[in-house]
Amino acid sequence: MNKFNRIFKKNKYKLYLLALLAIVLIFAGIFLKKKYEDMTMSKYSNDIVIIKGNGDELKSFSIKELKALGSNKTEVYINNGLEKVEVEGISLEKLIGNLDYNFRDRPTIEIEDNNGNATRYPMSVALEVDRIYLVYKIEGQPLLEYNPSYGTLAIIDTNSKSASSWITNVKTLNLQ
Template identity: 45%
Template sequence: MSKNNWSKTFKKNKYRIYLGLIGLFVLFILLIFIKNGISNHSLKNYENDILIVKDNNDNQKSFSLKELRSYKNIDQKISLNNNREEVNVTGVPLEQLLGDLSYNLEESPEILVEDSNGKTETLPMSVALEVNRILVVYKINGKANKDYDKTLGSFTLIDTTDKSKDSRIKDAKVLSIQ
């Protein structure tokens, strides 16, 4: 075909071409929304699960999963089991969560983390306040924690610098600032 034929063909069909391109763009946008809706659908079952943060003056604040998702979330790839397993985690940095509260953190040397079984573990405040080091994770590999592994509970505290799977604090329910 000569240049004139291409020009005539384009002029005759330019509106169809434009509509086709607009249709492809709209379809692309819809697919993005559908993908995000599907990935967050598994979290709907756990939106009312609560994480409680309290200080030594018995002031407490509770965060539901729905509220935590409204914070600035971090999607990060972390290695576990000495780089044998790599997972994508989504969560809220602990220092951001603690920073939004009006608790006196300077005089507190540690955080006591209690799980649903009543087992407690301590976390140094200096580690907890490091930027993006400790994440309150609620989604692993695109699934809610409980859907990925029942033992993780709704909220898991993960140290992003530690490669060991044993360093996770699973099923965190109460964070007590001591």
């Protein structure tokens, strides 16, 4: 024990500097990781989704604004429940719940993609907490880079077991 105390007293400043260096490196790594993620998403930051209320535009959000609203990471199944992937996006209840809009007169939400195809969800399902997500990242990669057929934004029902039920290339959410 005396040998340890003698070595510690002799080198305590070097140990303190080593600990401080380790802490600085950890923070620098976190900062660089965030900057790298921002750089990979920057080319998609201007892609928007438009929210309409009975045909009139209520609000539009870019991917950058969606991230600022507070994105969540969650795991969903693909390939008939055989594979689990982590997705990042914002839940629809959080996105459209903050719009100051009367949902009593609007029982459905229609989701339109780039090709003009529309899919309807009951508003009760869309506003269910953490069920339907507007996703822009899978496994830490932008959606378009993960699978080009998904586009830049996709609607994912966390209860589904397959990516075939996802609505890809999302452009418009119309509250009807």
